[in-house]
Amino acid sequence: MSTSAPACSIPLPESTIPEAELIARATAARAALGDRLVILGHHYQKHEVIGFADITGDSFLLARRGAEATQADLVVFLGVYFMAEAADILSQPHQRVILPDLGAGCHLAECADIFTVNDAWQQITAQFTDRIIVPLTYMNSGADLKAFVGRNGGAVCTSGNAERAFRWAREQGDMVFFFPDEHLGRNTACRLGMQPDAPVVWDPRKPELGGITADALAASEIVLWKGFCNVxxxxxxxxxxxxxxxxxxxxxxxxxxxxxxxxxxxxxxxxxxxxxxxxxxxxxxxxxxxxxxxxxxxxxxxxxxxxxxxxLNEHLCPCVTMNRITLPKLTWILESLAAGEVPNVVKVDDDMARDARLALDRMLAL
Ligand code: SF4
CATH class of the missing domain: 3.40.50.10800 (NadA-like)
Incomplete structure (x- = not known):
């Protein structure tokens, strides 16, 4: 089952409400929730909401810090869907993770899904029955892919520890299968002393062996997924x-x-x-x-x-999904929580969470 961000329709405060009033209402609701609530804010969030974050950081740090905030049973994640999933996977049993807009996905994470990754895995492992293939997934992936990796002896990595994770994976086996970011994979391979064109790239839209020849696949130590961040x-x-x-x-x-x-x-x-x-x-x-x-x-x-x-790019289109978390949506969430309602909970299936945690724990042990 895919854990892609579902489309949703949520009630919002009137967009005509002045910003000052929204800030006052959000501040009052946040104060009423006290220690019951911790708000986690990713570095890419808009200015209008990041000031409400109790903790700012990258996705993995935030997921860990949310779990450490044991006094809180409510964890509001100002970020995108895979981040809220990771926070739920690491959360305490009494905690619920809430994403102010369930439609806040991640283009990069959506480049790989469990069906096409599993199909690629079947093709690669069938090709090399005498080799150990180690799957690695970037933090920016669905919970189902983290669970897949956990079940198959692999680990998760972040952009901060990818080099260590790749070294570890190469020590565990003969070939590393990394998804979903081709560019992080290639840059990491280069840090390990490989030439940029040494890894082969698996294109899930190609019907056989991801468009890679059998000889090229056999000669490669690293297989990268053809995925990218549009920012x-x-x-x-x-x-x-x-x-x-x-x-x-x-x-x-x-x-x-x-x-x-x-x-x-x-x-x-x-x-x-x-x-x-x-x-x-x-x-x-x-x-x-x-x-x-x-x-x-x-x-x-x-x-x-x-x-x-x-x-560097003055005409850069900011991450549109990160920017889906707005002050009106945060105000709506905080007022709902203060009123005793808990909308937009992100909950990963227990079995999936257990397997995904295996992959996260292997990363922590690196
Ligand atoms: S900046 Fe790129 S990787 Fe980060 S959430 Fe947006 S699309 Fe995903």
């Missing part, structure tokens, strides 16, 4: 060249979900936590172009007035 593939080498021409001495930092040529042209690449840390470390007066979602870049610009901070 991070919006950055180009041309943008880097233009930014460097306009800002001598510029430092360019991009996320490893960007295509390989962009990562090669940048000065540094790393997870959202890495990017935030580097902005703290760089000296006053630095000019920094960042290749990641606009909401985070704009916040870093505001937080570092002593530096010139800007988004």
């Amino acid at each position: 991070h593939t919006g950055f180009t080498v041309r943008q880097i060249d233009d930014a460097r021409a306009a800002h001598p001495g510029l430092t360019v930092i991009v996320h490893p979900e960007c295509p390989r040529p962009v990562v090669e042209a940048a000065d540094e690449d790393g997870s959202t936590e890495y990017i935030i840390r580097r902005l703290d470390e760089l000296p006053p007066g630095s000019a920094v172009a960042i290749g990641t979602d606009w909401n985070l870049v704009d916040r870093l610009r505001i937080q570092h007035p002593d530096k010139t901070v800007f988004c």
